[in-house]
Amino acid sequence: MIYIKNLMDGVDIFKALSSEIRIQILELLAKNQALNLNDLATRLNLSNGAITMHIRKLEESGLIEINTSVGKHGIQKICYLNKDKLMVDLRSRDVENLYEVEIQVGHYSNYQAIPTCGLATKDSIVGDFDDPRYFADPQRIDAEIIWLAEGFLEYRIPNYLKPNQTFREIQFSMELGSEAPGYNDNYPSDIYFHLNGIEIGSWTSPGDFGDARGTFNPDWWPPHLNQYGMLKLIRINNDGSFIDGCRISDVTLDQIQLDYKSELTFRISVTEQSVNKRGLTIFGKNFGNYSQDLLARVLYDVKVD
Structure with missing residues (x-):
């Protein structure tokens, strides 16, 4: 995007x-x-x-x-x-009050992985297919595609705010899809999102796409596996929580009670309670159709004394 x-x-x-x-x-x-x-x-x-x-x-x-x-x-x-979506913020103000960080998808801080599952760097599979033990392998830091049938990936987001600054909006952008054995273009999966342990909403991925080769996939990546996902933009502010501009919940930043001392954790999950429990895949910059990892963006206001 x-x-x-x-x-x-x-x-x-x-x-x-x-x-x-x-x-x-x-x-x-x-x-x-x-x-x-x-x-x-x-x-x-x-x-x-x-x-x-x-x-x-x-x-x-x-x-x-x-x-x-x-x-x-x-x-x-x-x-x-280059991208398949264009977002123009017509109401943007104080755009200098913003920072963003791009986090490699293998830099998760916590996880649960239930097969089918696996991860790969741009050069090779990490360990073996469907063996969750390799999610703790040191090489996982370099992973640029991760898939799991059930479980979660959790990322720590740096908080750079100063005492006189307050959160206005937090955004997350990533390429996501479902997780089927091999691939299945019609394979809906309910993927949930949490900020600091609070569920902010969900999105149903239509499938685990493999009808065409991912633009950035390395040459060695097999054609019978998932190839690309959909680029999603999640925004949470004091009006609610949104994905691609559509409201997914009424959860606001005020309810999460963040300040400059707060730790920030972002979790992506597929749970037992999901109606469509068909896994998730997250693509990094060397896989899929978008040359980016997990992008976190923080907009903030500055208090004037």
């Missing part, structure tokens, strides 16, 4: 989106995962020069990425969507 915290930060993106041709390019990439320049030019009936100009503007704005590959017909430029 691209998050524009104030309008001036988004000028390049807004300019890129001002062309109907560039909108059509984004639609084609969304439907086809990836296309080369010749494919795009043919489908849109554009010259090579025209398509190159439009692609350059989209790349400069950060909306797409371009990889170069060598094929039968020489070097090709392959275009991908």
Whole structure:
């Protein structure tokens, strides 16, 4: 997800989106995962020069990425969507009062893992499939994909606030999916979220997706396993708790009673009580379709004496 915290930060993106041709390019990439320049030019009936100009503007704005590959017909430029969601905060204020940290998905502080389960770095599986003991292996810190049929992953979020600062909003962004043996695109799973032990809501993942290869998956990752998830944005403030802008509960920051001394823990879980108990998978920056780990963002206010 691209998050524009104030309008001036988004000028390049807004300019890129001002062309109907560039909108059509984004639609084609969304439907086809990836296309080369010749494919795009043919489908849109554009010259090579025209398509190159439009692609350059989209790349400069950060909306797409371009990889170069060598094929039968020489070097090709392959275009991908960089992110599949764009969030613009029209009410943003004091945007300098914000910090964010990206936490590698293997840096959990507590866990429970019930098979099917496992974890992998960008280079290899950690230990063996379906053996929860390896969730305590020191190599798990480098894990960039983790899956479990039941249980939880809990992360400690640094609290950098000073005594004269108060929490306004906490956000979490991550790529998530269900967990099926192999993969199953139609495999709904209820995934719950907790902040400091308080349930802030849940989201039902539609499936454990494997119909197409994940954009950032390493070459060795087997095609019969889950390939990508969905990028989700969770926000909790004093209006309630939300996922992708939709309310998931009335739990507010005031109810959690946070201050500058508070420890922050964020838990992602699938429990016995879940109606759809079909596991979870979390993707790091070298797996799935989004080049990011667990992103935590804190917005805060400053008290003026």
